[in-house]
Amino acid sequence: MLARLGALLRKEYLQFFRDKSLIYIVLYVFTIEIYLAGTGFNIEVRNYPTAIYDMDRTQWSLQLAEKFRLPYFRVDHLISTDAEMVDLLNRGVVSLVLVIPHGFARSLAQKNQAAIQAVTDGTLSNTSLLALGYTDQIAADFAQELGQRLGTVNPKKENLQPQVVLKPRVLYNPNMKGEWFASLIELFSVITLVSLLLPAAAMVREKEYGTIEQLLVTPVRPVEIMSAKIISMASIVLTSSLFSLFLIIFPVFDLPWRGSLTLFFGATALYVFCATGFGMFIATICRNLPQTILLVIMIIAPILFLSGSWTPIEAMPPVLAVITYLSPLKHYLNIGYNILLKGAGLRALWPDFVNLSLIGFGLFALCALQFRRHFS
């Protein structure tokens, strides 16, 4: 049996390494793609393109405008008409226009209060909200500073008011670096895509060419054909993810690995076997490659979506939140993040390991059953 499996494995590797462009693509997605995703993705407000529309033109309005600066706001337009504001927002060149009305300084000096306007481009509502929050804070800080300079605020006296001060500490990723999050998410997504697609494609090709019939009349058993494909493709994915971690994610993004790498690779192996098993299952349904890839995409989208990577699971409707347990990526994501970023061990993560194994064995059994029905 081992000899037969060995021969089949050799055949699979030979077939894979013959397609040069496929090797380049796999290398590309595991390295450059991950680098690009890590550097490119950033939901926070940084370099927010801003225009200042200062109608007041006093010392104070200028000082307030100066507070809007990098890294949060990038002011590259100083405008003086409404038409310019409309044009800049329409074209999407700026996303925030800070309007300081006439009489801003006078009102501050006489009535101790003044209003400014922050007009944002609401088409990207998530960043608009954050930008408005920052604007609020800048205005409040400026007012405080002004008060101290003018002597109307006495820091000691003000503190007699009861006041709660928040001391936040962000754990595991203190500088809230987007790269750590984005590069890992990308790695996990790429692992999912490739481990679903490669074995499915390898199998469907045999069906399309009819070579599967030739294999079936030899002494090898269907389960051996299936296992050979799963083992070969899984090993290729695992090796590529090593490349990705040690060439890109650890050295370039300085991701600290805090937990046990062995445990992480154990989980990765488990996940990859899970996904390749799923890929084989798809291959038993499809008759040609175009069908296969469409079905893979139809399946991968919910897997990614229900994993909680982009949309927090706690914010989903309750029914959807329960369904997320079916997404193997949800469990693998939790394991991967918690081992690498938080240094968690098996003691904290065993439920995820159990769930992942259950899904894996379920898929494997389903696949073996389907395979037997199909080919024996």
Place this chain on the structure above:
Amino acid sequence: MLFSRRLRAVAQKEIKEIVRDKLYLSLAFGVPLLLYLLFGFGLTLDADNIPFAVIDQNRSPQSRALVDRLVNSKYFTIKHSLDDYRPLQEGLLDGHIRLGLIIPPNFDRALFSGQPSEIQALIDGAFPDRAAAILSYLDIITREFNHDLALPGYRPAGPVIQVEGRAWFNPDLASKNFIVPGLIATNLFFYPALLASIAVVREKESGSIFNIYCSPIRPWEYLLGKLLPYWGIGFLNFFLLALLAHYVYHIPFRGSFLFLTLATLLYVGVTTSLGLLMSILFKTQVAAMLITTVITLIPAFIYSGFFISVPSMGSEAQVMAHLLPVTYYMEIVRGAYLKGLGVSQYWPNLLILLGFFAAFFGLGLRRLKKRVG
């Protein structure tokens, strides 16, 4: 007749092959719809119901009032009220809470002794955008708490600057208003490209391409014949998506639908010809489809301005954004839906899309000619 008989023959053959394969045909229309429904309903970027735990060592009316504020806001959901640090740390470690709040024993005494009373918040930073959201929510809640604590008759001594925030084009700041039109752009980027990416390479793998090489058909006729059926499917998909945007998601439409339709026709032409180019460049179906997925699917979400506007990206990412057709169409589709803008604003985008089409189709033609010659 605009098209020659040979061109029509190629197109007819391609359509027959698509229609004959029922599973493929239903997937060709089903997959974009599924993605659209899934992402349209589920992709909320609002971090609500964040699970948190609290260690209240003070247990005074004041500390309870503060915790109640978190509990009663839609942002947070309380999971545990603890006495000990250990379970708090473990909860953060395995990820079932994202925030731990610690109120020290002297919280209420400090509050009325004229010193700022400190509370500690431990935040899970594994998801940085969510951590940032938690920070700003906490900030708002403590600020409101302080405001309500103020002693009677207290007036802020210093100057106050009020910020009137106003969001143009999307006054409620509803995220579906930007996500749903955005999804039209991303879907129509990767999907038609993916469908077209097998058109030529399939014939190469099966060897039937040699029939084409030695037939009198001209390369451009062959390519256009291959392109048109997928162009048509992509274009039909657009109408399905637009119908859903209107009847299911109730997204306001402020521009000209005719303009958007024509722009989409051009855009789908660009994306199908991109897929066709990959189909010509690669030797196997797997390679062609995989590379098409890789260069379209993820970049469509990251660089197109789907989540963050292009001007606020880093310079490397901005270069990437300008290399992708989806970025130019993203502006058009959001402009048509939310800003009510049309051709007078976006004619440069149309010209650029036309340029992409010419480039992709031309490159494909050149590669194919070499083979035929």
